[in-house]
Amino acid sequence: MPNNKIFIWGVNGHPVTNLDYVNTSLDQDLRILKEHQFDAYRFDIRTDLEGNVRLHPDRFLVLLQKAQKEGISINPVLLINEFLDDFKLNLDEAYNRGYRQMKGFARQYSEFIEYYTLGNEQELRFITSGSDGKYMHDYDIKKFKVVAAYLKGMHQGLKEVDPNAKAIINSAGWLHFGYYELLQKEEVPYDILGYHWYSKDYTFISDFGEGRIIDILYERFQKPIWLTEINAKRGSYDSEISQSELMQTYIKSLYQQEHVKAFFVYELYDQPYLIHQDWAGPEEANFGIVKWKNAPNQYEYKPISKVLRFGIEEANHGYEDYIYALFSDLKNELPSKENLAYWIQRLKDLKNSPQFVHEFYEKNEIKKIAHKTPEAMISQTYQDLLHRLPLKSEIKFWLKKLEKNPNLDIRKSIIVSQDYWDESIWVGYERRTGFDRP
Numbered sequence: 001m002p003n004n005k006i007f008i009w010g011v012n013g014h015p016v017t018n019l020d021y022v023n024t025s026l027d028q029d030l031r032i033l034k035e036h037q038f039d040a041y042r043f044d045i046r047t048d049l050e051g052n053v054r055l056h057p058d059r060f061l062v063l064l065q066k067a068q069k070e071g072i073s074i075n076p077v078l079l080i081n082e083f084l085d086d087f088k089l090n091l092d093e094a095y096n097r098g099y100r101q102m103k104g105f106a107r108q109y110s111e112f113i114e115y116y117t118l119g120n121e122q123e124l125r126f127i128t129s130g131s132d133g134k135y136m137h138d139y140d141i142k143k144f145k146v147v148a149a150y151l152k153g154m155h156q157g158l159k160e161v162d163p164n165a166k167a168i169i170n171s172a173g174w175l176h177f178g179y180y181e182l183l184q185k186e187e188v189p190y191d192i193l194g195y196h197w198y199s200k201d202y203t204f205i206s207d208f209g210e211g212r213i214i215d216i217l218y219e220r221f222q223k224p225i226w227l228t229e230i231n232a233k234r235g236s237y238d239s240e241i242s243q244s245e246l247m248q249t250y251i252k253s254l255y256q257q258e259h260v261k262a263f264f265v266y267e268l269y270d271q272p273y274l275i276h277q278d279w280a281g282p283e284e285a286n287f288g289i290v291k292w293k294n295a296p297n298q299y300e301y302k303p304i305s306k307v308l309r310f311g312i313e314e315a316n317h318g319y320e321d322y323i324y325a326l327f328s329d330l331k332n333e334l335p336s337k338e339n340l341a342y343w344i345q346r347l348k349d350l351k352n353s354p355q356f357v358h359e360f361y362e363k364n365e366i367k368k369i370a371h372k373t374p375e376a377m378i379s380q381t382y383q384d385l386l387h388r389l390p391l392k393s394e395i396k397f398w399l400k401k402l403e404k405n406p407n408l409d410i411r412k413s414i415i416v417s418q419d420y421w422d423e424s425i426w427v428g429y430e431r432r433t434g435f436d437r438p
Contacts, residue, residue: 007255008262009312010040010075011289012229013269015063016056017044020271024297026063030070032268032290035435036305037312040073042228042264044120049083049097051104064112075168075264077117078105080150081125087142091149098153106161114165117194117228118154121172122147123179133176136185148186155189170194170228175213180221192261193221194228199246218259226262227254235270235287236302244303251311265289265308269299306438310422313429319344321428322352322421329385330366330411352416361412368409374402378410385414386423 014021015029033041046054053060067074083097098118106116123139126147131138155167169188171179173196180193195217217225230250236243247265254260270288274280289305292298313321323343327335335343343360350356360366371377378398382390390398398410414420426437 007315008039009037010042010262010264011036011038012264012267013041013043015043016060017046018271019273020269022056022059026059026066029268030066030072033072034070035433036308037316037433038072040075040264041067042075042077044079045076046079047101047105049101051101051108064109068112073115074113075115075117076113077120078102080119084146084150087146089146091145094146094149095153098150099157102154103157103161106158106165110162110165115168116158116165117168117170118151118190120170121196123176124172133178135178136181138178139182144182145186148183148188151188166191168192168194168226168228170196173197177216177220184221192226193217193223194226196229197227198231198233200233214257214259224261225259226264227260228264229266230263231266231287234283237283237286240302240304244307247304248307248311251315255315301438309429309438310425314425317428317432318425319347322347322424325424325427326360326415331364352421354416357412357416374399381411381414385411385420
């Protein structure tokens with residue numbers, strides 16, 4: 001899976017707007033982000049029309065400062081619905097409001113922020129009832145024009161403060177191509193196309209016969225694509241295991257697509273507060289990678305956490321981790337920069353195949369290790385390579401192999417196995433992050 005492309009891994013949250021977040025420690029939030037190697041934290045912000053943060057402004061500023069020190073990007077989502085006056089604004093006023101809100105916000109915080117999201121899932125406010133959002137005629141055009149004017153104002157206000165800042169416009173996802181076509185027709189400027197993706201099964205790759213959704217989006221709109229929210233539909237409400245399995249599929253499938261440049265999991269914490277809200281309910285409360293225990297501020301990770309930690313480490317550093325493991329386990333040394341670069345390229349060319357292993361053995365003069373008994377050799381090999389003792393069934397398996405071929409070097413078989421690859425990723429994760437594997 002690794003291909004070493006430039007990619008942003010992020011997570012969503014609500015650290016200044018939601019009761020299940022504002023009572024947590026910001027240091028805890030950032031530590032969990034570091035533990036998963038998330039590069040960015042995306043969350044909603046409520047401001048007034050002059051761009052002043054209305055909810056927990058002091059906490060927001062502290063978060064910006066702490067995140068900057070930790071090398072974590074903050075991606076604010078500026079909410080705008082309350083300023084649209086139920087679409088009764090004229091277009092000039094909509095533009096001016098968007099301009100004032102964004103310019104005022106950017107003036108205060110541009111030293112901390114590079115990426116800004118203009119509104120959130122705005123098309124849901126004017127999609128025609130019963131429509132699937134594929135086409136421009138699926139939307140109320142009069143209401144859209146108000147939103148378009150507001151977004152144009154936001155973009156102008158942002159770029160006047162920071163011409164290098166990046167503006168993101170997102171949709172609720174799933175086939176809402178018509179919204180982006182309307183934005184294009186109305187010449188609403190933005191830099192990055194945000195897309196939200198919630199699936200209940202494994203059909204997310206295809207668009208009901210139209211092909212791969214990501215390809216369609218890029219071909220039509222020619223912008224970098226960020227998956228700004230992604231999770232299983234209803235999160236872990238149905239099953240924590242199925243949520244984690246679907247996330248694993250997401251990572252392996254979507255990271256490989258060249259036009260996807262960022263992947264933001266929704267979300268950091270479960271939100272029990274939503275269970276008793278009429279507009280939400282329990283189905284909206286279980287998207288977190290972290291769930292709460294009974295005691296306040298005591299939490300535990302769901303299975304999705306392990307999937308994300310492994311998947312991000314593998315995507316970012318998989319080849320390097322594997323080469324480090326070979327040098328450490330077979331030679332008891334660390335690779336030089338030159339050796340690391342050379343063997344990573346050979347690994348990319350040959351994969352972790354028998355041919356690659358043969359070449360690694362030959363060039364590094366790896367010798368077979370003698371043991372008094374086959375059982376001792378099997379046990380030592382497992383401890384050296386997989387850092388555990390073999391199961392009885394594994395000992396039995398290899399004894400049969402050795403009966404047929406007494407000269408077999410079982411290390412060569414193990415180091416091309418999925419078990420060894422996985423172990424190398426976890427060892428690399430621990431070395432790189434300083435955190436223990438789950």
